[in-house]
Amino acid sequence: MSAEDAAADQRAASLREGANVPPEEAVIGCRDVTKTFGSITAVDDVTIGIDSGEWVSIVGPNGAGKTTLLNILNGFYSPDPGAAVYLNGEDVTGRPAHYRARQGMARTFQGLELFEEENVLENVMTVRAVHERPNLLSSLLFYGAGRQVEARNMRRVEEILDYLELWEHRHATVSALPLGVQRRVDLARSLALEPDVLLLDEAMSGLTFDEKYDMIRFLTDLHEEEGMTLVMIEHDLEVVTAVSDRMIVMQKGGVIARGPPEAVTEDPEVARVYTGVD
Numbered sequence: 001m002s003a004e005d006a007a008a009d010q011r012a013a014s015l016r017e018g019a020n021v022p023p024e025e026a027v028i029g030c031r032d033v034t035k036t037f038g039s040i041t042a043v044d045d046v047t048i049g050i051d052s053g054e055w056v057s058i059v060g061p062n063g064a065g066k067t068t069l070l071n072i073l074n075g076f077y078s079p080d081p082g083a084a085v086y087l088n089g090e091d092v093t094g095r096p097a098h099y100r101a102r103q104g105m106a107r108t109f110q111g112l113e114l115f116e117e118e119n120v121l122e123n124v125m126t127v128r129a130v131h132e133r134p135n136l137l138s139s140l141l142f143y144g145a146g147r148q149v150e151a152r153n154m155r156r157v158e159e160i161l162d163y164l165e166l167w168e169h170r171h172a173t174v175s176a177l178p179l180g181v182q183r184r185v186d187l188a189r190s191l192a193l194e195p196d197v198l199l200l201d202e203a204m205s206g207l208t209f210d211e212k213y214d215m216i217r218f219l220t221d222l223h224e225e226e227g228m229t230l231v232m233i234e235h236d237l238e239v240v241t242a243v244s245d246r247m248i249v250m251q252k253g254g255v256i257a258r259g260p261p262e263a264v265t266e267d268p269e270v271a272r273v274y275t276g277v278d
């Protein structure tokens with residue numbers, strides 16, 4: 001092996017090692033996560049740590065375990081025993097998704113789990129109302145407390161719709177809207193939870209060039225203006241390399257590379273996964 005090859009191998013190996021920050025100290029992190037479904041190992045011993053304000057993309061071929069990992073991070077799936085998941089430094093392994101949502105984590109869905117026959121306003125308002133229910137006791141003690149909360153929710157939802165340029169669509173039935181707008185409604189629903197960490201599962205899948213551009217513009221604003229931590233599963237490597245601070249590459253359930261996009265895309269193992277060429 002030449003000195004050049006040895007250096008490339010060493011760099012590739014260092015990219016595969018460890019998390020960026022220890023998971024226990026990360027905004028969102030996990031240690032030793034494995035998830036099996038019967039004989040299928042969907043996620044295989046994954047440890048990651050994502051720092052506050054980072055924009056991290058998780059990439060990899062179909063079936064690599066990306067969505068399963070996201071489902072474990074947000075509490076939809078429990079990992080196999082021996083794993084731990086951390087949110088803002090707290091061990092949330094046994095905590096359900098709604099607890100993690102209240103602690104600042106939201107997500108969008110690859111398959112858009114919207115109420116298709118309801119309008120945009122209703123879709124976002126429903127999430128908001130669940131997030132901030134009027135406290136029952138204060139509602140009983142203070143006349144109008146429930147109404148105040150409702151008015152506050154409505155104001156916040158209006159701000160979100162305005163921000164995502166959805167205001168003109170607020171009375172439209174979701175199923176009648178183009179996919180690009182539906183994906184923005186999904187994003188609006190997650191923002192209604194006022195998250196610090198946003199997990200995005202292929203938020204740009206199926207979008208036209210212009211729709212993707214809009215989505216990137218909104219996410220960039222959230223990242224830069226609000227300092228939101230973004231963790232994004234995305235197949236479009238051009239988008240990933242343009243926007244991400246770091247990439248995590250998964251294959252067959254495991255992490256095969258991680259680091260800044262310019263370094264990861266040069267990793268020989270990543271090239272092999274994407275091109276099938278040695």
Ligand SMILES: Nc1ncnc2c1ncn2[C@@H]1O[C@H](COP(=O)(O)OP(=O)(O)OP(=O)(O)O)[C@@H](O)[C@H]1O
Pocket residue numbers: 037040041042060061062063064065066067068069
């Ligand atoms: N609920 C489940 N029950 C059984 N097997 C599952 C389940 N969820 C995922 N799998 C399997 O786990 C593996 C990883 O799937 P996952 O959806 O996490 O991959 P992915 O990287 O997100 O793929 P894609 O890019 O196609 O969405 C696949 O073999 C899949 O069939």
